[in-house]
Amino acid sequence: MGEFLLKSANVIFALVIVFAIGFYLGGNFSNAPAISLEKLPEKTLSAKANILAVDSQGKGIVSQASVEINSGSGRILLSLNPFVEPDTQDSAKTAASIAQEFTGKSLSDKDVIYSIENSPASLVGGPSAGAALTLATIAAIQEKRVRSDAAITGTIQADGKIGEVGGVIEKASAAAEKGLKLFVVPKGQKTLTYYEQRQEETRRGNFTITRTVYVPKTIDLQEYLKQEGFEIQVEEVASIQEAAALMIE
Secondary structure, eight states: HHHHHHHHHHHHHHHHHHHHHHHHHHHHHHHOOOOOBOOOOOOOEEEEEEEEEOOOSSSSEEEEEEEEEESSEEESEOOOOSEEEEHHHHHHHHHHHHHHHHTTOOOOOOEEEEEEOOOOEEOOOTTTTTTHHHHHEEEHHOOOOOTTTTTEEEOOTTTTEEOOHHEEEEEEHHHHTTTOOOEEETTTOOOOEEEEOOOOOOOETEEEEEEEEEEEEEEEHHHHHHHHOOOEEEEEEEEEEHHHHHBBB
């Protein structure tokens, strides 16, 4: 009985290891449907892009995402320093897939390695870096670069569209404070609605009742940054094609 339990435990342990490794890899192009794509040269390709996030204190932060493409077997690898959450891993898989389609170049015999650099966070989460990861992958494949004075926030969807994200005001402020010249947002997010907190007091006999209310306010992001004394251009994009035209050089 003891031997049986020991063997069972070993099997379970092995399965956990296999699952963990597969989760880390995040995807594999070698099993993707065959499509007519050109092969990339036998050399290392790389690029970087600024990414934006909002920390646990509600402050915007600017970091860098890097991508390195080497000879391999179609794997998508993620650096785990800082750790990344599953939705960030999904964004990386989509980014590599969209970059293939955009450039017409095959990644089936390459390993694509993503990492987050210069981040004060120990855990990176959220899909809002998807557009930036995609641009960095496209730039690496094309042997170009993403503008270092620009940043983009937005999810990347399977059809190449860029989806809306949260924390745009905080991210815009962080980009401006960093001295960046261009901030790219998803279509429709240049004008934002936020909720301003107010205190209202009412008298009932000898008692004063105070309650907190939230009043909707609409701002133009470009005007807001200008009023804050920043000189940064805000642009909207609906697709990765539009983003690439603005940010890859």
